[in-house]
Structure formats: C-alpha cells, structure tokens
Amino acid sequence: MTARIIDGKTVAAALRTQVAARVSALPFRPGLTVVMVGDDRASLTYVRSKDKAAAEAGIDVHTLRLPAETSQKDLTARIAALNADPAVDGILVQLPLPAHIDSIAIVEAIDPAKDVDGFHPVNAGRLASGRATLVPCTPLGVMKLLAHANVPLDGARALVLGRSAIVGRPMAALLLAANATVTLAHSRTRDLPGECRRAEVLILATGRAEMVTGDWIRPGATLIDVGINRRAEGRLVGDAAYDSCAAIAGAITPVPGGVGPMTIACLLENTVVAAERRRG
Ligand code: NDP
16 A cells, blocks of 8 residues: 655645635734744744745744743743733744743743644643634644545554653544543553554654654554654654555654644744634
8 A cells, every 4th residue: 555645835825825814804913923042943944934834824924933041930921021011912833932031931831822832731721621722823724634535543552652741642632532542641551552553544753753654653543743853863753654654654744744734834824813802
C-alpha cells in the first residue's frame, strides 16, 4: 500500500482564504499582537511567518519585540496593557521564553478571551470539559486535516503519541470530543510499537526524529505527523520515518507541508473567533 498524502499546504491555503473573507465581512479589523522576548532565530522565523499570514488575511498585526533581559514584572505589565487595549483581540506570546521568565505565569496573565493560542488554563479547562472556545492551533489544525481527508473518528481507535500541554493533551481532548476511543501515550508507555499498531488514527507529537517506523503502523491507518525535527545536515523530518510509514499507512501527512501550515492558519481563525466574540 502507498499512503494517500494529506496536503496541509492546500488545506491551510483554503482556510486562510476563508478567514480573509470572514475578516472582510467585519465592520472592524481584528487586532493581533505577537509578543516576542529575545532574539531566538527559530522563534523569529515563526513570528515573521505569523505576521505575514495575519497581514495577508486583513488582520491588524503588531509584533512587540522585547529584549532578552526583560523582567517577569515588565512582561506581565505589557500583557496587562494588551489585555486592557480594546483594539487588541488576540495576544500570542511566542514560546519558549528566556529561562528567567516563568512561562506558565505569563500565559496565565493573558485575558482568556484574547488567548488565541488556547494555552490559558481557563481555555484548557473548557476544552477538557467539552466546552471548547479558543482551542490550541496545532491540534485544531490536525482535526481540520482529518476532516478534510474524510477520516472517520466516531468509534475509531486513536492514539496520540506525546502528552504536552500544547499538542498531545488538547489533541486527545479533541479526538475524544469527536467520539474516538483515545489512547494518550508517552515516554513511559509500555510496548509503544504494539500500542501504535492497534491505532486506526495515529498522531505523532514527540519531537523524536523518525522514531516511528512502518512496522509500528497498522495497515491502512491514518498517520498525522506533528513533529518537526532538523537533522544534522539541515533537513526537516517528522517523528515518522516517512518512506517506511507511507508504505503501510492509508493516509499520511508530510513534513514539511503537513501540520505546520495548518497551525498558522488556525491562529488566524482563532483571532477572528476571539474578535467576533469580544466585539459581539
Ligand atoms: P514536548 O517535548 O513538550 O513533548 C514531547 C512529548 O513526547 C512528551 O509527552 C514526551 O513524553 C513524549 N516523548 C518524547 N520522547 C518519547 C519517546 N521516545 N517515546 C514516547 N514518547 C516520547 O514537545 P511538543 O508537544 O511541544 O512538540 C512535539 C513535536 O511537535 C516537536 O517536534 C515540535 O517541534 C512539534 N510541533 C509542531 C508544531 C507544528 O506546527 N507542526 C507545533 C508545535 C509543536 P513524556 O511526557 O513522558 O516526557
């Protein structure tokens, strides 16, 4: 079997067009502020692509670049000012923050109604209790890819590999809400290959380059690879060994060009959702 490729670039482009149309129908421009502390190169690349995509969708996007030595107190005060600014509908703090800053406290300082990353405990709690409002962008993007590829989830055995607060846990909550039977696996899971082989839908989010090989895959399964890992020679790879998995799976996302483009498109959608909710 050779897997059908789920093309995230095409699905993301369609979503961005939809978001732009939704923005142009609003009597105001939704506002998004991206906060970046320090000058981490990878973060800077992400922030620039977010800025560009948001501007293209008609969102009024601003980047607040702060020096690496910004204190917790100063950053908290900046967040409070953005919370109070009526022109700002969405606030995104680019992670990771420098080590001297308590990231959890910063995320908690964001007004949950403006938390377009969906990381605030209020939004995480709403998602866990089945009352989702602003949902983390990457798992939301995965759900849209699954819907686009017509992957049945109702009653399906799904396995999420990785239990982080930003990918694995919200991913499991979304699959559960879609009536899948969900296993949330991690580094302490026994017989990981066996657990993976039972899954009809497999979501990988470990950050371990090419750790999942074709012999871990149930023939015909859908494999969504969230992982983004850079090999020593500079090549980007996912958590799946692509060729061996694509030979067994029924459908698969490539890296790059799978989940990545969806994350940004979902951020734009979340910004519009937040703006519509806040401004009625
Ligand atoms: P974290 O490092 O926060 O979490 C990784 C998870 O994988 C942990 O739960 C860990 O288990 C588990 N894990 C690690 N190694 C193994 C292993 N050998 N066997 C089983 N489980 C393992 O990562 P993130 O969730 O933030 O990101 C995961 C990947 O997704 C990364 O490659 C990241 O770059 C990518 N990513 C991609 C995005 C996109 O837009 N496409 C967006 C966000 C992330 P334990 O909890 O037991 O330690």
